[in-house]
Amino acid sequence: EAGVAQSPRYKIIEKRQSVAFWCNPISGHATLYWYQQILGQGPKLLIQFQNNGVVDDSQLPKDRFSAERLKGVDSTLKIQPAKLEDSAVYLCASSLQTDNSPLHFGNGTRLTVT
Amino acid sequence: GESVGLHLPTLSVQEGDNSIINCAYSNSASDYFIWYKQESGKGPQFIIDIRSNMDKRQGQRVTVLLNKTVKHLSLQIAATQPGDSAVYFCAENLSGGSYIPTFGRGTSLIVHP
Numbered sequence: 001e002a003g004v005a006q007s008p009r010y011k012i013i014e015k016r017q018s019v020a021f022w023c024n025p026i027s028g029h030a031t032l033y034w035y036q037q038i039l040g041q042g043p044k045l046l047i048q049f050q051n052n053g054v055v056d057d058s059q060l061p062k063d064r065f066s067a068e069r070l071k072g073v074d075s076t077l078k079i080q081p082a083k084l085e086d087s088a089v090y091l092c093a094s095s096l097q098t099d100n101s102p103l104h105f106g107n108g109t110r111l112t113v114t
Numbered sequence: 115g116e117s118v119g120l121h122l123p124t125l126s127v128q129e130g131d132n133s134i135i136n137c138a139y140s141n142s143a144s145d146y147f148i149w150y151k152q153e154s155g156k157g158p159q160f161i162i163d164i165r166s167n168m169d170k171r172q173g174q175r176v177t178v179l180l181n182k183t184v185k186h187l188s189l190q191i192a193a194t195q196p197g198d199s200a201v202y203f204c205a206e207n208l209s210g211g212s213y214i215p216t217f218g219r220g221t222s223l224i225v226h227p
Binding site: 041107 | 207217
């Protein structure tokens with residue numbers, strides 16, 4: 001099966017600019033996750049979707065971050081405006097269901113904010 | 115041996131040795147645990163999982179042990195190979211309404227040929 005696809009692979013922007021990341025999960029996976037991974041740390045969950053509904057977004061900085069999964073398949077994560085501390089790898093993952101299923105990750109988008 | 119680096123705990127082993135990577139989880143209500151391997155420039159990759167009604171599970175060259183009493187998880191890799199060099203994360207699924215996969219800090223495994 002094809003894996004989780006993410007684009008772009010790398011992005012460099014200046015602070016206060018906006019940026020968007022795209023994710024295409026594995027076909028048939030109802031649950032989609034966006035994680036932020038700062039260098040040297042484990043992935044931190046930003047938002048979790050079940051189909052096109054939000055399951056958890058408690059750690060999403062909603063003043064600048066937004067995410068959508070309008071048709072329950074692809075998803076986009078946006079940052080506007082970006083801050084220096086947003087520099088990280090943004091990982092998208094999908095799973096068959098919400099509970100007791102391993103996550104399948106894409107290779108992420110490395111964001112550098114200057 | 116195991117040492118604490120600037121960012122990640124690091125375990126250095128010789129090729130062919132067995133490796134043991136440890137993880138302490140936070141929530142006694144967690145009922146599903148997963149080990150992931152992350153190579154440089156890639157996303158985490160599923161290795162093995164275990165449910166809370168088990169205390170041991172074996173895969174190919176890997177074994178996961180779960181001690182719920184002390185909230186401890188370990189990953190044992192037999193006959194470690196250079197290709198096993200990566201960062202290893204344990205993750206717990208916090209139950210109660212919605213399952214939220216939560217990752218630990220990670221351990222960097224370095225295998226010397």
